[in-house]
Amino acid sequence: MPGLRDEHFNEINRLRARLRRLLDETFPQPSPSPARSAWTPRADIHASPHGVVVALEVCGVPRDAMDVSVKGRVLTVSGSRNSEGDRTGEAYFHAERPSGDFSRSFSLSFEPRSVDARLEKGVLTVTLTQ
Secondary structure: OHHHHHHHHHHHHHHHHHHHHHHHHHOOOOEOOOOOOOOOOOEEEEEEOOEEEEEEEOOOOOHHHEEEEEEOOEEEEEEEEOOOOOOOOOOOOOOOOOOEEEEEEEEOOOOOOEEEEEEEOOEEEEEEEO
16 A cells, blocks of 8 residues: 555645645745844734734833834834843853844735834834735
């Protein structure tokens, strides 16, 4: 029965490829971050009844240190978070919280009519209306 097993694997691979194409068309992947980024905030993207919502984890980034822009079908969020460890005379044994500049760009499947950005509890929520 080796031929039957091969048929099943081939069909599974064809289905996997079709599903990957469908997901790529429906949910475009974000563009790579520029090389200047010192860290990359995590992002969640989901559909809403009127468009798309992008939520970025930006804990410790002041509102005035962020920029949200849309050019055509690309949303870009950039900013800077200062290290709390930049104190003269202090030595750290271990540091995991990244600091410095960041920039994230996301390809959209539409040109937004409106953009609303809100910062609450360390999460920047950007709502893009179709």
